Amino acid sequence: MPVTVTRTTVTTTTSSSSGLGSPVILGSPRALTQPLGLLRLVQLFSTCVAFSLVASVSAWVGFMGNWCMFAWCFCFSVTLIIIIVELGGLQARFPLSWRNFPITFACYAALFCLSASIIYPTTYVQFEPHGRTRDHEIAAIAFSCIACVAYATEVAWTRARPGEITGYMATVPGLLKVVETFVACVIFAFISEPYLYKHRPALEWCVAVYAICFILAAVAIILNLCDCTNVLPIPFPSFLSGLALLSVLFYASAMVLWPLYQFDERHGGQPHRRTDPNCRNSHTQSVCPWDCRLAVAILTAINLLAYVADLVHSARLVFVRV
Template sequence: MPVTVTRTTITTTTTSSSSGLGSPTILGSPRALTQPLGLLRLLQLLSTCVAFSLVASVGAWVGFMGNWCMFAWCFCFAVTLIIIIVELAGLQQRFPLSWRNFPITYACYAALFCLSASVIYPTTYVQFMAHGRSRDHAIAAIAFSCIACVAYATEVAWTRARPGEITGYMATVPGLLKVVETFVACVIFAFISDSYLYKHKPALEWCVAVYAICFILAAVAILLNLGDCTNMLPIPFPSFLSGLALLSVLFYISAMILWPLYQFDEKYGGQPQRWRDANCRNRHIDSVCPWDCRLAVAILTAINLLAYVADLVYSARLVFVRV
């Protein structure tokens, strides 16, 4: 949805957009790569390529966590390459998704992907490696992953919506928060992939349902904007966003109460201390013990609750005016 952001007012319009860097983007020309945003994307491309190449050259990854890090770097490299090709060839109008919304949405996801890889890879794999060539390559990969994360975050900061600027909804604060909400939900799903953590406890099953419902609703909002399909809803899109944020806040409040209560309170069958969990006494490279998963989900639930509260506040302040 093209929008003009003026303080707390968002006006839908059909005017063409700028790059968000104070000057129009040069489209369909190699000169696009000489602009600040083009150079930044080249840095993203190079850093992600070097990161996964260093790890792949020595086979320094194993298990789910290692596979995730490799996927994050390879995915970011591939999509960044596609974006560069599209801009060099001037194919924005033929791209199947809204070009107003896609680049910044992807940049936000990529920043989170690289951030997660930069944290997960050293903590779950590199610290267990013996000193040598493989470990040196892995450490270098972490450095380039951090560079990529900063580069993607910089793109988000450069291209996000500013007062008086014509842009897409995904460049606004609520739009970017939708990205954070869905990403955090995906991380939660990874930690609760073992049904042992919540099975046979209705309160915990409700928490899992909350994570799934809120994720689906936020993902629908993102997809509607990426596909320029916001007018397909039976209700006005602003009302949908406000209702989504309010419902998600209420749902996450319940999960924020129930998950820690049933996971860490002995009265409800919880395990308050990590050392009591027999599965956590031995550390493994490619696994996370159940108690750590429970704690991680509790922390991520709090993070997503804060994100939804901020989303609700910003959505309530926005006014959509179609022209």
């Protein structure tokens, strides 16, 4: 039985389905005693401890450290807002669709904490001598992993089930949109240095692909969060299918061109890490330009697979609608 996606209308109620088989009490402290409420307390506590441990020893200097600290602080702040809204029963006054917002954030938060749990140990802990600072960093990583599992559990609990009437972001295509935009943001971080693609038309096209597909996916997410999919001149499922098809074609071209012009010597590429002069003496540098090129190639493949899966599910929604 297919999942039915509806336009969200939130009204003030005393309970709401959490996808756990039992109602969540809203507008009452009892909301925190329900499974989803307890899970959000775990998220709040673990992200708070993670950034507090790192901040207490000032171990977050540099771009990677700033990213990890932002991830933990952002997740903590928005989780706190969600708890306050549910405790106060303020869903009807919240400016975004409440059917779509919590699960969208939970998916992003899981990815944020996952990236922080990988980036922080590889850029800080392995270079830190034994001592108080290193102990704090290891503890922060542990709590970051706990937060990642907690957010992923919320996504698994609250995603759409067959036969449920739900918001688009709780469906598989909606969650894939989150993954697509997040992976694109990571790609942008790796290609932040223009020399990786500047004055090379094929690679500049790849960068354009990443930007265009990111914008299109972000527009789909924003339309759902703002509950204004009806402003489109065509049915929303058809819009999603066309978007997914276009993105698959764009990413397929990037999947061919990026590795070809970055790693093939016949097209000016560098097939091995040692052939990159900026990486030859980088034993103290965790990421060099060749590593960035490889990371972008891998992330391009991941996003291509995500868009293919998105296309399959979006086309199924159109078929069901017809």
